[in-house]
Ligand code: FES
């Protein structure tokens with residue numbers, strides 16, 4: 001059964017709009033609709049290229065029930081396949097592993113190359129005969145999922161119908177082109193996950209706006225005041241917030257992280273935090289970036305995968321400083337947990353009407369609601 | 383004598399399966415295949431070459447190209463032209479592959 005929620009009120013201007021109806025946060029049927037129209041029909045983040053650093057590295061990922069396989073090929077490319085054998089549908093790779101010469105199905109040993117081609121089909125024509133006229137190998141390669149790596153995030157468009165990544169995200173790629181340079185993951189200490197009892201969208205909605213900073217992050221706000229922040233909103237594209245007063249972390253000797261090369265003056269004290277719709281949250285600073293991948297588990301559960309990157313390899317960073325940076329961000333993101341979980345709880349109130357946006361402060365969040373509603377409407381009209 | 387040697391080979395293959403050692407399996411199946419081929423039993427040889435080929439592929443061994451060539455020669459598989467350079471991309475399996483007595 002499909003529930004057709006009413007979205008007209010979400011698609012109004014921020015001054016008049018309401019937020020998405022409760023069902024978008026609580027109802028499994030609407031979650032299924034969003035899976036298709038919002039998450040599969042756009043460029044969603046499913047993993048990080050740094051998790052498959054070398055040729056043959058393979059990592060299985062379950063994205064909203066869809067089994068995917070990330071594979072680094074011999075030319076250095078990251079490939080994403082449906083993790084399902086073309087023969088009788090066996091799951092191909094169940095644990096992260098190093099593929100040596102072939103992705104071998106554990107059932108009847110059909111073998112695929114790192115580029116997904118079907119290399120051999122042992123005994124398919126009878127014992128000792130690996131060819132059969134009805135087994136056309138060039139039609140039986142792994143199903144490739146469109147993918148694109150940006151800021152180390154592996155984005156996929158599962159339904160295959162979205163515009164190319166560079167087209168869909170052209171505006172943002174242009175905005176941040178200065179950060180199109182090598183990123184080095186900070187190592188094991190620069191990686192953490194948070195498990196949240198909330199719908200994935202509430203994490204986006206909270207990340208977009210700076211309105212909550214003085215209340216939820218008083219520590220952050222003591223040096224980063226509300227008026228030092230600006231809204232970022234591009235209708236139909238992305239939204240977030242920027243800061244004019246980013247201060248670099250220093251160790252006791254006053255050493256800071258190395259800067260990214262050739263950044264313009266804007267970034268001396270500037271930083272930006274943008275939600276790349278649907279489910280990736282990025283932050284950029286002169287000396288580090290981070291990526292948060294929101295893994296929607298079900299309508300009320302989300303896992304946040306947080307990864308932090310620097311301008312130089314982890315071994316070249318000031319000792320202990322990246323651990324402090326991780327701890328600082330972890331504290332900030334943990335401070336947000338009670339609000340994203342609290343908004344989820346609040347949506348059990350049957351009289352909640354989607355809420356009322358502050359035209360001055362909630363624009364970036366409304367921009368996201370507007371985008372989600374537009375994706376769902378588009379899905380309903382085809 | 384031949385009988386005993388076959389039994390030893392079978393046992394070694396079973397042991398390598400239990401230890402999940404593709405490089406050893408490639409070598410042992412390859413040996414079984416060559417023996418059957420020399421004896422003129424092409425069907426049995428190609429069964430073993432197929433097994434050897436798949437395990438050599440799994441282990442990233444250049445010898446996969448040899449097995450593939452035998453199979454293609456007997457019309458049992460398609461030739462794969464890029465197999466000679468397999469080990470350049472994939473470091474060989476570090477697990478021990480020598481079976482005592484074989
Ligand atoms: S299901 Fe994969 S080889 Fe049969």
Ligand SMILES: [Fe+2]
Nearest residue numbers: 206216217336
């Ligand atoms: Fe926050």
